[in-house]
Amino acid sequence: MPENKNIMIYLLIMALTTYAIRAIPLVLLRREIKNIYVKRFLYYVPFACLTAMTVPSVFFSTANILSAVIGFAVAMVLGLFRANLPLTATLACVAVYVTDRIMDLAG
Amino acid sequence: MPQKHLINFKEFKAGALLSLPICAGYFAVSFALGITAKDAGINAPLAALMSFTNLASAGQFAGITLIMAEASFFETFLTILVINMRYGLMSLTLTQKLAKGTGTIKRLLIAYGNTDEIFGVSSTRSEPLTGSFMAGLEIFPILSWTAGTFIGSVAGNILSERILSALGIALFGMFVSIVVPPATKHRPTAIVALISMGLSLLMYFVPVFSENISSGFRVIICTLTAAFVGALFFPTPEEKKEADQNA
Structure with a gap:
């Protein structure tokens, strides 16, 4: 285990690297992109990116896979019905909690 | 002023x-x-x-x-x-x-x-x-x-x-x-998300990929590929709206 002074150096490297990745495109690219293909690409980035981050990681985000699957299913159904974001996030949590509790009782 | x-x-x-x-x-x-x-x-x-x-x-x-x-x-x-x-x-x-x-x-x-x-x-x-x-x-x-x-x-x-x-x-x-509510209104958005999901599962569960690709790279590869397919083949909802207005 490194001492605190060394940990500070690690933190500095991590922070600067992460910040540079975030800041460079924002500062350098100031004009509006006109190219239709690039515009389309950037439109699809959030959907592709958030989906790849969710699946399969979501299945390992709770105490066990079953409660995660049920929480995810609840979120999916609410999403298909276009429920708003806070409601979807909250009910997914509730579904996980209830499932975990039931599993505790079932032993 | x-x-x-x-x-x-x-x-x-x-x-x-x-x-x-x-x-x-x-x-x-x-x-x-x-x-x-x-x-x-x-x-x-x-x-x-x-x-x-x-x-x-x-x-x-x-x-x-x-x-x-x-x-x-x-x-x-x-x-x-x-x-x-x-x-x-x-x-x-x-x-x-x-x-x-x-x-x-x-x-x-x-x-x-x-x-x-x-x-x-x-x-x-x-x-x-x-x-x-x-x-x-x-x-x-x-x-x-x-x-x-x-x-x-x-x-x-x-x-x-x-x-x-x-x-x-x-x-x-x-x-x-x-992701899901916009995907219910615009099929290409759903397709792009499904491509990304399929790729992500593939890279996570197939050992040849999971042993060689970190989680960070996995997300990048899925994002780039799925968004690229979307860009090549599918207009955005905004384009469609503009086309409808001009028609």
Whole structure:
């Protein structure tokens, strides 16, 4: 285990690297992109990116896979019905909690 | 003469309200992060400092592992670069949604808080993104992320395992809520998401890929490929609207 002074150096490297990745495109690219293909690409980035981050990681985000699957299913159904974001996030949590509790009782 | 306030309160408030679910999710994840940091021997102020300066869950979990292993500084830099490279793509996308005339200082500040969740929520906003809106959206999650780490580190036992488990899914519930409703209205969006999902599963579960591709690269490859397919074949809803207007 490194001492605190060394940990500070690690933190500095991590922070600067992460910040540079975030800041460079924002500062350098100031004009509006006109190219239709690039515009389309950037439109699809959030959907592709958030989906790849969710699946399969979501299945390992709770105490066990079953409660995660049920929480995810609840979120999916609410999403298909276009429920708003806070409601979807909250009910997914509730579904996980209830499932975990039931599993505790079932032993 | 137009008024020149530093902050447009209405915009700030709109951002702050949208950030509340992020705050809740961040508290849970950073709480767990604080516990991990403590177990790794990183003290609470340092763990909170790490959270405050990084705002990156996967990157920070990896960072803790690197610190424990006393990895070289170059390896630390490379690992963080790979895991967090997706933020570059997000910032690139964000540039096209910023309000006209957003200056360098505002851009530098907005960049600091451009996390997965803040980017996700900002992408759902139809209006141009102003500095005030982004400030409202970013400030409270940053505080929640930092405080959660600190509290998790000094008092990891105040939240029960069951509560932590339930909160663990909050951010994913948010992601679903950002992706699925638009996908029900625009089939190509659904197709792009499904391509990304299929690729992600493939790379996660097929050993040849999972043994060689880190989680950071997996997300980047899925994003690039699926968005590229979308760009080649599918018009965006906005294009369709414009085409309908011109017809």
